[in-house]
Amino acid sequence: MTSISYNPALEPRDSYINIAYTVKSWLLTKDHKRIGILYLIAITGFFFIGGVFATIIRLDLMTPQGDLVSDDTYNKLFTLHGVVMVFFFLIPSIPATIGNFVLPMMLGARDLAFPRLNLLSWYIFMVGGTLSLIAAVTGGVDTGWTFYTPYSSVFSNTRVVLTAVGVFVTGFSSILTGLNFIITIHTMRAPGLTWRRLPLFIWAHYAASIIMLLGTPVVAVTILMVAAERIFKLGVFNPALGGDPVLFQHLFWFYSHPAVYIMILPAMGVINEIVTCFSRKNIFGYTFIAASSLAIAFISFLVWGHHMFVSTQSVYGGMIFSFLSFLVAVPSAIKVFNWTATLYKGSISFHTPMLYVFGFIGLFTLGGLTGLFLAALGLDVHVHDTYFIVAHFHYIMVGGVVMAYMGAIHFWWPKITGRMYTEWIARLAAVMIFLGFNLTFFPQFIVGYLGMPRRYHAYPPEFQVLNVMSTAGASILAVGYVIPLIYLTWSLWHGKIAGPNPWKATGLEWQTPSPPPTENFYETPVVTGPPYQYHLEEVPFGPSK
Amino acid sequence: MDQASRGSNRDLSRLEASQILAHQFDDLAQQKEASNLGTWAFLATELMFFGGALTAFVVYRTFYADAFAQASREHMSIPLGTINTAVLLCSSLTVAMGVHYASHGQQRKLIFMLLATIGLALAFLCIKATEYYIEYSHQLVPGLNFHYPPHHHAHPERLTASPPHVELFFCFYFFLTGLHALHMIVGVGIFSFITWKAWRGKYSEQYYNPVECSGLYWHFVDLVWIFLFPLLYLLH
Amino acid sequence: MNQFRLFPEQASTASHQTDALYIFLWSLTSFFTLLIFALIVYFAFKYRRTSSIAPQPVRTDMRLELLWTIIPLVISLFIFFWGAKVFFYVYHPPRDSLDVHVIGKQWMWKIQHPSGRREINELHVPVGQPVRLLLASQDVIHSFYVPAFRVKQDAVPGRYAVLWFQPDKIGEYHLFCAEYCGTQHSKMIGRVVVMDQQKYQDWLAGTPAEESPAVAGGKLFESLGCIKCHGEKAPTMAGLYGSRQRMIDGAIVEANEQYLRESILDSTARVVAGYAPIMPSFRGQITEEQLMEVIAYIKSLRDPATLRKSD
Secondary structure, three states, X not given: OEOOOOOOOOOOOOEOOOOOOOHHHHHOOOOHHHHHHHHHHHXXXXXXXXXXXXXXXXXXXXXXXXXXXXXXXXHHHHHHHHHXXXXXXXXXXXXXXXXXXXXXXXXXXXXXXXXXXXXXXXXXXXXXXXHHHHHHHOOOOOOOOOOOOOHHXXXXXXXXXXXXXXXXXXXXHHHHHHHHHHHHHHHOOOOOOOHHHOOHXXXXXXXXXXXXXXXHHHHHHHHHHHHHHHHHOOOOOOHHHOOOHHHHHHXXXXXXXXXXXXXXXXXXXXXXXHHHHHHOXXXXXXXXXXXXXXXXHHHHHHOHHHHOOOOOOXXXXXXXXXXXXXXXXXXXXXXXXXXXXXXOOOOEOOOHHHHHHHHHHHHHHHHHHHHHHHHOHHHHHHHOOEHHHHHHHHHHHHHHHHHHHHHHHHHHHHHHHOEOOOHHHHHHHHHHHHHHHHHHHHHHHHHXXXXXXXXXXXXXXXHHHHHHHHHHHHHHHHHHHHHHHHHHHHHHHHOXXXXXXXXXXXXXXXXXXXXXXXXOOOOOOOEOOOOOOHHHOOOOOOOOO | OOHHHXXXXXXXXHHHOOOOOOXXXXXXXXXXXXXXXXXXXXXXXXXXXXXXXXXXHHHHHHHOHHHHHHHHHHHOOHHHHHHHHHHHHHHHHHHHHHHHHHHOOOHHHHHHHHXXXXXXXXXXXXXXXXXXXXXXXXXXXXXOOOOOOOOOOOOHHHOOOOHHHHHHHHHHHHHHHHHHHHHHHHHHHHHHHHHHHHHOOOOOOOOOHHHHHHHHHHHHHHHHHHHHHHHHHHOO | OOOOOOOOOOOEHHHHHXXXXXXXXXXXXXXXXXHHHHHXXXXXXXXXXXXXXXXXXXXXXXXXXXXXXXXXXXXXXXXXXXXXXXXXXXXXXOOOOEEEEEEEEOOEEEEEOOOOOEEEOEEEEEOOOOEEEEEEEOOXXXXXXXXXXXXXXXXXXXXXXXXXXXXXXXXXXXXEEOOOOOOOHHHOOEEEEEEOHHHHHHHHHOOOOOOOHHHHHHHHXXXXXXXXXXXXXXXXXXXXXXXXXXXXXXXXEEOOHHHHHHHHHOOOOOOEOOOOOOOOOOOOOOOHHHHHHHHHHXXXXXXXXXXXXXX
């Protein structure tokens, strides 16, 4: 796809990694790749912190009376699990790490448009994360990650303000990342890289960035009002003083529903890159996939009320939100069908990233379809706030986003580090994660329909069997997540040298050494055709017999 | 910008602009486009930020129309608000003129206009502070000393609205005008920095983009006030 | 109750409708999930890498794209209408329902029957009788949830919410709080007992006589001084409930429970045309329970032609 001449003799003697080794050179870097690594380290930390909370929650739920921790501790655990996983892992996961690293390279650019802003966004993220962790260790917070008023603003006597400020601050890192992506995509594309030639990863990030830019400030100002209400004893959302607690829910979900798409759109972007590469095929329905990303971003701003069907919202309001929620299902379906069609007449190999893609498509399909249950008004009345919805959003968030994130890490690892990981153990971990995930979350659909409400520390004994299955699955899942941490770290020193393009992929990011030099390319690439022209590339690894 | 034109003037720009061109950009035109577009995107974020709070205000304005109208009618000073609106509009004018002079390389006039803008912004903040002081002395500040109906009011018989609803009005009044004032203070900081840079001769006809972008920001802050003023002061 | 099951018990008229939709949706979900799964497995096997020659590109087929845009759209719309139909059923109580007052507080449900009988965390109802709950909350948001009836409604402080169901099977069922409400959220549980009519009457009779909410509300109406103005300087209460009134600003408002609540707490917010806004606010002067009693009293004075069974 490109006419850039790559000379293999040009070994990465001045790669972004070995150009300087000091701590200062990392902490003051303006290189998007190093900032991506900083994010990667930070969110890996947050992922395991959130994972520890989840582990304790699952262990506690093994018995109906919940005798491992106290009520208050349990409430703090699920709150912190949600806050950490949503705001400090899922939202930055793919965009801030992989997106930061490869997005400028896919565009043939030397860096993002605003490198200093990019570094600033990492510091803002760390400040927000630190504040929330301080809140966690100095007393915790027990409002649930949704901060519903008036519980959060009047009744809870935990560290709500500090956590809220942490989330508020972190929002700005998300805004700055989104802004940086949008401007970079608009102004810094390589010669010949027209909009219709953009990789779909870019389209997905473009759509997600729009949501970050337009949605995040609304939740920021809402959280600010909650903090003000607590500090000054105001009545903005307190019904005792004339405020309206349901208005808080409207403002909160106006961001927090689109936020789901901030997480899933980049994940969908990753799938396009991997599925084409490992089936050696052009993508099926390029225009439809790109357009569906934008459609999702647009409609996502109109469906927030489907979180509030039983919150005294008017029946007709509920109907409008339900209708719009069904519309958002269509572009997601289009994507799934197109990915499946891309496999048709391909030359498919089963490397680790591809296994994660298969996992993603399956789990996202189930997660998306169970979303229809929740969008259906009459049925939502029953399953709202039960384990059914817990299962649904974990299928999207963990089965979707985390699977794609793991796929992305494995796909671009050779580019990021210049090393290959051990393939067989990576495949083993991928299979474990898939099986463990399903065992953890599928029983929750059933226990949810049986009526077990979410955020319950103790539950009636007849739900125990399903909860024990869930906990068993979670332990497999936990091991599945720890294994990659080990072999990926090991590969940094002992992995095989990857070379510039081990997968023989077509993206611009592969047409430069691994790890790439600081300015990404020795020569500005010129793009002459559409993406995913796999029939022009040689097939790596040969037949997998 | 289309790809062809970027290619053709790349070398020319590089020669002229090695000092002010950041390494990630090919030429000044691209850099300028990026920072302009970036400013607009930032303003879109700001719009949603104020938009969220304004929506909440409008919802309560509809719920408690009478109480909000009474609070506005009886306790907001239209003369001070009008003066402030005029002051802010003047500052938008001086900023616009500053950008104009910057684009013509007229450094002295640029600096004069920037200083005038800072002066007007400070005047606005002083008037706003006076208003806050008056409201404080009338016991109208929620969270500090809110007491309703206040002890000193010329026509206590007109204050029939429910106190919590009036308090809600003042919550939003202080929240919205406070956020706006914070943006003004940030703006004063930005313009001080720009003035210092202009003083040191950093801007020229070719490169005055920071002046333009901070000007855009200032117009936005002005625009927010143009919404706040009628909503808080005039809508009875 | 310890056996493994996939469905909660079906004990209300709504539960059959909800389950039908649920089963339909699972069939649909299974179909599409298995379809995608089968296609992936089939393609992955059929087109596994067998040679080093790159396959030829496949052109996007517009007909296919349209097909899988339109089919999901049509299916979605179908589910939307089905879901909305069930929702309308669940949200429109019949006119002859039994009115029960429910107040949620951290961490219990306080329930009062029209006869005056009070319960905590337990609700006794007769089988086959539509029951309409008037829900309020004293502190934070709670949610009244009975899985066996497939109904749930948030109790939001500062306003009333309504929930109804018609139990059709005798038994004891779980009552949960479904909206997170603080430390003992998971202990804010109880049971709903569905009894046959005779047993229900016995149960009502088997307790020391208590004042019905309407009677208690009538006493409050006197002791709070409401009676001094209403009828002369203020609108009369007779026949008020359920009627449509013109406000000072010209709007027409139905005098329902929500409006009565607002008029007592924020008395000057919406005043009936022809009267001065002179009524003092009772915000903070009256508990949620007293408020419900006064409203029950006002409801008892409605036009006898529109009487419900509950009175």
